[in-house]
Amino acid sequence: MSMARNEILRRIRAGLRDVPASEQPGDISIARAYRHAGMPAGPELIERFAERVAEYKATVQRVSAAGLPAAIADACARRGVRRLVVPTDLPPEWVPAGVELLPDTGLSHAQLDQSDGVLTGCALGVAQTGTIILDAGAAQGRRVITLLPDYHLCVIRADQIVDLVPEAVDRLAPAVRAARRPITLISGPSATSDIELNRVEGVHGPRTLEVLIVDG
Secondary structure, three states, rough: OOOOHHHHHHHHHOOOOOOOOOOOOHOOOOOOOOOOOOOOOOHHHHHHHHHHHHOOOOOOEEEOOOOOHHHHHHHHHHHOOOEEEEEOOHHHOOOOOEEEEEEEOOHHHHHHHHHHHHEEEOOEEEOOOOOOEEOOOOOOHHHHHHHOOEEEEEEHHHHEEEHHHHHHHHHHHHHHHOOOOOOOOOOOOOOOOOOOEEEEOOOOOOOOEEEEEEEE
């Protein structure tokens, strides 16, 4: 066990030392008087999500289902993508022509880092925050494939968009509680700021996020 983990556990135990041994989590009531439902599905919700995602410096495009393959191919061509990481269950109609695919059958970190990008679906989008959520479900693959390549092209269907964070949490509960799948939240390209607030991109993930919203 690492020293850092030991220190974290020590502090947690110290913080819990005045809790009676018989007390269970269900014994404490938590106020949940916040909104649990927001804007219903529809064009206004999609537009709100697209605007919030774009505010994070991501590129956003709305496409029809029929136009999705061409939009994927155009995005790859525009970015000069030649070697593209994909999850093994990527829908075959998403595969762009003229691009070498790297299906993730256990690609090493070096192989992921040497690719030109990754193409995935997602689990959900949250209009309230412009956040895309991955839960390692269909067409998403392992968490690491969306963290190491410098370019992430992500497809989201209109029916995967919810308005509020509590709505997203409700939808994600089965994946977390039953399947124990990891959750990844993406709000724009990876970025951070140093002590002088100079923005640095690509520190913890892709520097470029491109989102295709399929709403027709």
